[in-house]
Amino acid sequence: MKIFPSLLSANFANLERDLNPLVEEGVESYHLDVMDGNFVPNISFGPPVIRSLRKAYPQIELDAHLMVKDPFVVLEPILKIGVEWLSVHVEVEPDVDKISRLCRQYDTGFGLVFNPGTEIERGKKLLPAADFVLLMSVEPGFGGQSFNEETLDKVKKLKKYFNGPIQMDGGLGPNNVEKVVSAGVDWVVAGSSVFGQAVPTAAVRELLAAVDQPAP
Ligand code: DX5
Ligand code: ZN
Numbered sequence: 001m002k003i004f005p006s007l008l009s010a011n012f013a014n015l016e017r018d019l020n021p022l023v024e025e026g027v028e029s030y031h032l033d034v035m036d037g038n039f040v041p042n043i044s045f046g047p048p049v050i051r052s053l054r055k056a057y058p059q060i061e062l063d064a065h066l067m068v069k070d071p072f073v074v075l076e077p078i079l080k081i082g083v084e085w086l087s088v089h090v091e092v093e094p095d096v097d098k099i100s101r102l103c104r105q106y107d108t109g110f111g112l113v114f115n116p117g118t119e120i121e122r123g124k125k126l127l128p129a130a131d132f133v134l135l136m137s138v139e140p141g142f143g144g145q146s147f148n149e150e151t152l153d154k155v156k157k158l159k160k161y162f163n164g165p166i167q168m169d170g171g172l173g174p175n176n177v178e179k180v181v182s183a184g185v186d187w188v189v190a191g192s193s194v195f196g197q198a199v200p201t202a203a204v205r206e207l208l209a210a211v212d213q214p215a216p
Contacts, residue, residue, distance in 0.1 A: 001181050001211050003204055004031040004063055004167070006191035007053075008044060009143045018195055019057070025201045026216035029061040029085075031169070031189045034078070036068040039092060040141035047077040054081050061085070065113065065169065065189075067140045068092070071099060079106040087111030087134050087167075090123035100129040111167065115140060116148050120157045127162045132187070137180075138170030143191040147171030155183045174203075174210045181211045 007030060010018040019030075032050060037043040054062065063085040064078050071088045078086060079102060086108050088094045096112070103110040109131040112123055116136055127133070135154055138145035147170065155166060165186040172180060173193030180188065190207060197203040205215045 001177075001185070001208075001213060002029060002187045003027065003194075003207055003216075004029045004187060004189045005194040005200070005204065006031040006033060006143065006169070006189050007195070008033045009191035009195035011195075012045075015053070016056070018200065021201050022194075022204065023057060023060060025204065027201075027204055028216070029063060029187075031191075032062055032064045032083070034064055034066050034068060034074060035141065036070075036073070039069040039089065040067045042141045046074055047081060050078055050083065051081045054083075063087075065134065075099065075102060079103065079108055082106070083108055085109045085111060085132065087113045087132070089113045089115065089140075090118055090126065091115055094126075096126045096129045103131075113140075114154070116151060120154060120161065124161055130162070130164065132165040132167055133158060133162055134167040134169055134189075135185075136170055137168050137172065140170075144196065145171050147173075147176050152179065152183045155185060159184055174206045177207050177210045 033044050035042050035044040062083040064083045066088050100110045111132040111134050112130040113134040137148050137151040167187035168185045169189035172190050194200045194203045
């Protein structure tokens with residue numbers, strides 16, 4: 001299992017204070033929630049913040065989750081900055097051929113995201129273009145929501161059509177991570193269960209220990 005702490009739950013007034021201990025501990029990958037106030041009822045950050053992060057932390061993996069109605073507004077600016085992973089939602093009916101081609105051009109892994117209410121069938125035809133799939137286990141837009149158990153059945157369904165890495169996002173923490181990983185999830189996004197904790201490095205260790213993995 002790979003953990004992606006989600007910066008949405010970090011302190012935007014002092015990102016370094018939150019990030020440095022994790023980076024020093026060896027946590028390699030970070031999840032970036034880009035929101036447009038349109039596809040989701042919230043606005044977070046976009047290319048300028050990602051650019052600053054890239055510059056300050058050239059060694060970490062950045063994973064941009066685009067919760068936006070029109071991915072093309074931010075797609076190329078983000079790809080040009082350089083992120084390792086980028087995902088778009090099935091619900092916006094994305095031009096997957098074009099987006100995956102652009103991602104390849106910039107050496108960025110392309111992911112397809114399914115909201116809790118979106119059936120796998122709806123994005124089935126798009127799956128061959130994806131390097132990974134993100135299954136939302138909460139409605140997108142906000143951190144700190146409760147995990148939706150029904151997402152576990154979706155992992156099984158998805159595995160029939162897709163054998164790349166499966167990422168899950170929303171409501172994940174030490175109390176349910178083992179269940180999620182046993183169901184077949186490879187990548188775990190964790191916002192409030194990492195940055196919402198007094199000691200984020202200890203929180204990551206606890207998540208890893210819950211699936212019998214050593215500290216990073
Ligand atoms: C929600 C975002 C998540 C969020 C998860 O729309 O996509 O990445 O940061 O936060 P937690 O882990 O607190 O549910
Ligand atoms: Zn996310």
